[in-house]
Amino acid sequence: MSTFRTSYLQVTPLALVILAFLLFPILTIVIVSFWDFNAYQLLPDFIWGNYEFLLTSEVTLKAYLTTFFYAASTWLITFVLGFTIAYFLSFHVRTPLMQGILFVLCTIPFLTSNIIRMISWIPLLGRNGLINSGLQGLGLTSEPVEWLLYSDFSVILAFVHLYTLFMVIPIFNSMMRIDRNLVEASIDAGATTWQTIRHVILPLCKSGIAIGSIFVVTLVMGDFITVRLMSGGLSASVGVLIYNEISMLQYPAAAAGAVVLLITVLLLLSILFRFINIRQEL
Template identity: 80%
Template sequence: MRSLARNPSYLQVTPLALVILLFLLFPVITILVVSFWDFNAYQLIPDFIFDNYSFLLTSEVTLKAYLKTFFYAFTTWAITLSLGFTLAYYLAFYIRSPLLQGVLFVLCTVPFLTSNIIRMISWIPLLGRNGMVNSTLLETGLIDAPLEWLLYSDFAVVLAFVHLYALFMVVPIFNSMMRIDRNLIEASIDAGASALQTVFQVVVPLCKSGIAIGSIFVVTLVMGDFITVRLMSGGLSASVGVLIHNEISLLQYPAAAAGAVVLLLTVMLMLSVLFRFINIKKEL
């Protein structure tokens, strides 16, 4: 007690430490412990076996699920980065009025105030076989038969991901661009740089932190998502999240825990590679 009284900083950090311990470390440790248990059709059997990991790491189904998940993550990241950077650049450098910037930014966030499920379901009557897109294309004579790949396909999954997570890329990039000194842009133009040279040699390096933070959000959200893949693919595609969800539905908790641990390590490895290219603490 005397040491705590002499060091009040310990008292300040204790509540946060307890919250992290209770809601972050304890669940992760529990999942890690359960991943080594055995199970049958009726119960969980406390044990220390590696069967769950050996099956997971040698299964062809798991390999295909990870490849599909990486495809979704990389494709969604590339599209959201392109769209997010373009939109943030327009708002930051082409809209001069702060009031208009705020209004347009709020308009960008309005669709994200609804449920993710509702936003995904809204694509079904639009992209379905008899949906608005196919009906319009058929009436205009651009196609002779409905396009089957618009819905319940990888295209639909990626489209839904971009719709769901684009804002997570726009916001951090926009915040980074708003902190850029406009004199640097003018100096680049005065030095004879073209618009593209100014963007790639001045703007992009100065908003690396926003790009990194947006990338972290998008990649981690896509890697752990299972509802979007299951709904928009019609059950025809599988991701790591879908496999874990299926194992939980079948009460195979140790196998699901092993899958969650491997997925967590995979995401942490991807983030560690990203952190090697940028020091977010220093940039912020």
């Protein structure tokens, strides 16, 4: 009996933290999402108008399609880059010291804030930036390339810059746990490098890929700063819509948008969990 009570006492602090800082705020957002509002105040009520407007608005549909496009594009690029970098660090860098040095180099961008890293692209991609100046100086273009900045390209580029490391770390951890004898056996059996990657390394990295995908997708789905800054206000994601509603003090509408976004992300994660059992893999 004492062991039973001790276990409950040990788990109580964590349970209280989760209740206070996770469940209670989410419950509050859900409650507020059913309230009414006007230009001056919130009106406690129980109405479906916020969700009805949200789910029937063409603006919301376009914002979700844009957000899905950003999430899918960023996931694909970060997966290719993350897998390649992790594979190089795991199988081509022989000494642990050099692995550590190269891994630290990958984390250097995180020494600065996200805003600074995004702003750093503007002098490179702008009309009079270094890339356009170089292209015109080499005679490859006669005028500045407009789509480099304030476009979907610049938004996805910033996302990749910000979140690639979130894909590298879990895949690298998965690869480091792979038994090297399996790789040698595959090579001895006559498999090419690509066949070994496809049939041996890739399946054994499923847990790392899944965890990295969770990080990247959830971060992109909820982001609004990157979209606002790198698109120049020309694109709207779900996060931008929620931010705009908060700016106009339309808290119930913003709460409804947050609830729908949360449900959407949870559905995406549930689909991902159907392909892999993370608990078993870990």
